[in-house]
Amino acid sequence: MINRRTFTRAVGLGVGAAAVSVSAAANAPTASATGADRPGRPAPTIPTIAPGTHTAFTDLKQVRADVLDIGYAEAGPKHGPVVICLHGWPYDIHSFVDVAPLLADAGYRVIVPYLRGHGTTSFVSASTARNAQQSAIALDVIALMDALKIHKAVLAGFDWGSRTAGIVAALWPERVKALVAVSGYLITDLAAQRNPLPPKAEHTWWYQYYFATDRGRLAMETRQNRHDLCRLVWDEVSPTWTFDDATFERTAAAFENPDYAAIVIHNYRWRLGLADGERRYDRYEQPLVARPVITVPTIALDPALDPFLATTDGTGYRRFFTGPYSHRVLTGIGHNAPQEAPTAFAQAVVDADRL
Incomplete structure (x- = not known):
C-alpha cells in the first residue's frame, strides 16, 4: 500500500519543478463547430495562462466512498458550484493542475479524484475484485459525490474520464448539471468492439492489444517497463506537447499504486470482450448496450x-446528445486536452454550466 505522506511528497505538493510552457495561442483554440443550441447566461472569460503555469495541488484529501478510499485534490470555495474533473489513462490528477485554479478563481469548488487503481485511491478490502469495467468506474463517481454530499455537479473529463462522465450523465442525469466531454460520446459498445477497425486506427491502439497478452500484463507489472510504456503513449498521442521530464514524473508517481496494473489490464481486456465483468454491474451495463x-x-x-479521432467535426456522435449542446475543436492540441489547453478546457466548463 502506498504511504500517503511520502506519496504526497512524490507528486510535488509543494514547490514543483518548473514545467515547460507552450504558446498561449495554442492554449486557447476554442472555435465552435456547431454553436450552442440555445442562449444562456453569459459566462465569465477565463484568463489565458500557459500550460505548465502550475505544477502542484495544495490540498489533497481522502474520503471513504463505497468500495474505495478515494484520494482527490480540491480547490476553490467550499460552497461554490461543484465541478468534478476526471482523468484518463495513462494520466492522473495533474492533467487538471492548471484547470483547477482557473475554475477556482471563477468561483467553482473543483474536485479532481484519482480513478481506481491510481495515486492514493485504494480499495477498502483486499477481496474486492480489481474490476475496471465502465459502469464500476462510473459508480465510483456517484459514491464520491454521495460521500462528499454533492447532489449535483458539472462533470468534465477526457479519455477514461470522458467515458465515465458520459455514463454518469446518461444513467443519472439528475446528478449532472452539465458535461464537458473530450472526444464526445465514448460509452463502450461491447458488440461493436468485436469488429476490426481500419488498419491505421488499429495501429494507434497498439497497447490495447499488447495488454491482451500475458507479455503486456507483465510489462505493466514491471516498474521500468510500465514507466517507459506510458511515456511512449504520451509522446505518441500528444505530438506537439513539449512537456518536460518533471511533468511526466509527477504523473508517473500515480502509477505506483499496487492495483494500477490490474485495473489497466482489466479495463482494456474487458472492452475487447476478453475479461468478464461482475454480475452486480449488469443492471448498469444493460442500459448502456442501447447507447443511451x-x-x-x-x-x-x-x-x-488526437490520433484516436477519425474526424474532429463531431458529426459521428452528435445524435447521442439531445440537450443544449455545443461542439468545439481544439486546434493544435493532442489527446491530453486539459493539460495541453487548460484555458480552453476551463472555458468550456464555465460555458457548459450556462448552456
Missing part, C-alpha cells in the same frame, strides 16, 4: 491532433 442519449447540457471537445 445524454440529455444534460454538453460541450464536446475534439482535439485536432
